[in-house]
Amino acid sequence: xxxxxxxxxxxxxxxxxxxxxxxxxxxxxxxxxxxxxxxxxxxxxxxxxxxxxxxxxxxxxxxxxxxxxxxxxxxxxxxxxxxxxxxxxxxxxxxxxxxxxxxxxxxxxxxxxxxxxxxxxxxxxxxxxxxxxxxxxxxxxxxxxxxxxxxxxxxxxxxxxxxxxxxxxxxxxxxxxxxxxxxxxxxxxxxxxxxxxxxxxxxxxxxxxxxxxxxxxxxxxxxxxxxxxxxxxxxxxxxxxxxxxxxxxxxxxxxxxxxxxxxxxxxxxxxxxxxxxxxxxxxxxxxxxxxxxxxxxxxxxxxxxxxxxxxxxxxxxxxxxxxxxxxxxxxxxxxxxxxxxxxxxxxxxxxxxxxxxxxxxxxxxxxxxxxxxxxxxxxxxxxxxxxxx
Numbered sequence: 001x002x003x004x005x006x007x008x009x010x011x012x013x014x015x016x017x018x019x020x021x022x023x024x025x026x027x028x029x030x031x032x033x034x035x036x037x038x039x040x041x042x043x044x045x046x047x048x049x050x051x052x053x054x055x056x057x058x059x060x061x062x063x064x065x066x067x068x069x070x071x072x073x074x075x076x077x078x079x080x081x082x083x084x085x086x087x088x089x090x091x092x093x094x095x096x097x098x099x100x101x102x103x104x105x106x107x108x109x110x111x112x113x114x115x116x117x118x119x120x121x122x123x124x125x126x127x128x129x130x131x132x133x134x135x136x137x138x139x140x141x142x143x144x145x146x147x148x149x150x151x152x153x154x155x156x157x158x159x160x161x162x163x164x165x166x167x168x169x170x171x172x173x174x175x176x177x178x179x180x181x182x183x184x185x186x187x188x189x190x191x192x193x194x195x196x197x198x199x200x201x202x203x204x205x206x207x208x209x210x211x212x213x214x215x216x217x218x219x220x221x222x223x224x225x226x227x228x229x230x231x232x233x234x235x236x237x238x239x240x241x242x243x244x245x246x247x248x249x250x251x252x253x254x255x256x257x258x259x260x261x262x263x264x265x266x267x268x269x270x271x272x273x274x275x276x277x278x279x280x281x282x283x284x285x286x287x288x289x290x291x292x293x294x295x296x297x298x299x300x301x302x303x304x305x306x307x308x309x310x311x312x313x314x315x316x317x318x319x320x321x322x323x324x325x326x327x328x329x330x331x332x333x334x335x336x337x338x339x340x341x342x343x344x345x346x347x348x349x350x351x352x353x354x355x356x357x358x359x360x361x362x363x364x365x366x367x368x369x370x371x372x373x374x375x376x377x378x379x380x381x382x383x384x385x386x387x388x389x
Contacts, residue, residue, distance in 0.1 A: 030072035043074030055093030336372030
């Protein structure tokens with residue numbers, strides 16, 4: 001979850017209270033895991049610090065957070081430890097200190113390598129900052145660098161998108177996440193209430209979105225996606241997921257946990273967790289989070305007493321919902337689904353249609369026959385997925 005302005009900077013900043021609350025939640029979640037599975041459970045194979053700009057925290061706080069995770073949950077040897085950062089000089093943190101804390105993968109919110117588009121998106125960094133951030137990361141010993149890029153941005157033509165792709169490749173990145181600019185309305189979707197996992201949209205952001213959405217174009221977005229597929233494949237990147245490409249060995253192990261429906265723990269405002277059966281989320285509002293976990297720093301049930309788990313919600317994902325989710329998530333990956341699983345699950349009644357229209361294609365891998373989305377199928381995946389739920 002992203003917090004900015006007075007909550008993140010200046011004399012009224014709540015960074016210290018937030019860090020204390022996060023540490024308290026880690027302890028409480030670890031206590032629950034100890035009670036359920038014992039202290040001898042498997043250590044974490046991935047750790048991901050993100051959902052905003054965690055490098056705005058002091059390096060000492062990041063080190064303290066990772067040290068507590070290691071103490072209470074365990075971090076396996078060779079685990080992937082990622083941190084998200086903005087490329088600006090005052091936002092990306094000190095790479096050498098991040099490495100000392102245990103970070104070995106950096107995910108940069110680049111969005112574009114075009115100054116005009118960056119200003120249009122309200123980003124504070126410039127293309128030169130991206131190059132500097134990657135150079136500092138490499139010098140510090142960070143072995144895997146990922147960049148997030150946006151396409152279908154208002155005013156972004158084919159050549160501007162191509163320049164962004166080529167500039168990222170020229171910088172020697174290991175992983176690219178490319179997403180169409182999404183201008184959803186979380187308020188209208190009911191996600192911003194007191195227990196919601198999104199913050200309310202500001203008036204300024206709403207005005208910008210309403211203007212930007214009028215300049216989006218599905219055909220342009222599809223053409224830019226195809227261009228990314230071609231360009232990244234030619235550079236040796238595997239498109240292992242609809243929106244993600246990596247050099248061999250640099251696929252995001254953490255995100256693969258989500259797409260393979262494996263259990264994961266999560267802490268922080270707006271965080272989502274999954275135990276294999278139930279999805280759980282924390283409410284996004286900072287006051288409630290601090291009030292529960294850092295008594296005296298906000299309004300919540302923990303005020304005046306010991307820390308308690310923050311407000312939020314949960315829902316079971318079982319039966320037909322779990323089966324549909326497994327198919328949808330599996331088809332997001334280039335490894336697709338076994339033909340047997342496709343025929344037996346909720347995809348079965350739509351399989352002939354999907355193969356006949358070219359949304360899906362059969363192939364041989366992993367010791368058997370499988371099906372996966374074609375490139376056109378990736379562009380039309382929502383048409384298929386909507387039939388499964």
